[in-house]
Amino acid sequence: MTSTAQVLPDYLSPGLRIVFVGTAVGDASARRGHYYAGPNNVFWPLLHETGIVAARLGPEDDARINDFGIGLTDLVKDVHASADSELAEETLHAGVRKLVAKLRKFAPDVVCFNGMNAYTAFKGRRPPQFGLTDDRIGASRVFVVPSTSGRVSSARRFDGRTRRQWFAELSKLGRGADRPTPPLPASANAGRVGQREASPVTLHEELATILGRRGNRWMSTSELAELVNSRGRYRKRDGSPVTAFQVHGRTRKYTDLFERDGSRVRLIRP
CATH class of the missing domain: 1.10.10 (Arc Repressor Mutant, subunit A)
Structure with a gap:
């Protein structure tokens, strides 16, 4: 685990459809300076394949992700790690307070935790299953998808569904929330x-x-x-x-x- 001022910036703005929350930036993403840039991480392909965004994006496009109604952040912002198990409990607790403040400020329609570890670290307990939870962060609904890490087999099923199927469910939930910012005359x-x-x-x-x-x-x-x-x-x-x-x-x-x-x-x- 390596500490630094802030590994990657938050990409947040008002009026977003979905904000994805990871546990902490992985080592590969920290080296490249972009979100979900690790070998074989399927985050970016799944965004397009399941209709969450229409464009084919990659890690190098993270700085313009807000243009598509999507936001990116992590529970822990000042360290990067090769595995979630490297993160100290006090580091996670401090991250929770900061994350809640940010999410309440920007109030996306859906907060999606990328991986059960991210949600469990945030909530302190594991939800009954993946998908939409009973939780709210401010006005935002909370959803959990399986981790997009390349370490996770693409054939693995989570509560009976593949990662792609869970992302497809998320796509339905986040659809139609991208509305014009200003009132129209x-x-x-x-x-x-x-x-x-x-x-x-x-x-x-x-x-x-x-x-x-x-x-x-x-x-x-x-x-x-x-x-x-x-x-x-x-x-x-x-x-x-x-x-x-x-x-x-x-x-x-x-x-x-x-x-x-x-x-x-x-x-x-x-």
Whole structure:
């Protein structure tokens, strides 16, 4: 076990669908400087394969995970270890207090513990089974998935299900909670009438969500188009990708929602 100031930063923000909580950063992730970067760790593939995120992401994408409505943190932030058994009990207790404060502050829809060890260290007891628990952290529901560590066999079953099946259950629970950060004006809601978009959200709603999640900084229409396509929440009926030109046209239409500066866009705040 090695101690340092903070092994990896928290990737947390308000309005997230799911925040994943590990016990502590593994040695391989600490060396690479990214979450779940150990050999054969299946965390990132499972996010995409089970529909939690539409894009194929990897450890190097962890800094932009909030764009997809997902957050990352650990119970213990100032050490990394090759195994959970290396963590001292007092270290775990201190981590619990800090974790609860963070989760109450950001209030995700679901807190998901990555591994039974992470949940047991947090709660002090093992839940009856994997999946949704009876616990709440503030307003957040609590879910437990089997550890994604490469040390765990992909063929192993946990309470009768594979890791992939538990992630699929989590995906259902976290679906539909990714909503626009700012309130939309009446003209934006009126755009739903007769819409020809094959999505649960309109393009301007998705653009508003992305801008709100990124602190409403100026973003280019190309950046916005790329994020809309990678998030996968808005899809055109013909299946073609959203273009910068389409973002330009949509933001130009909703002048009471978006502020424009050439090819750059941000939200108009009241």
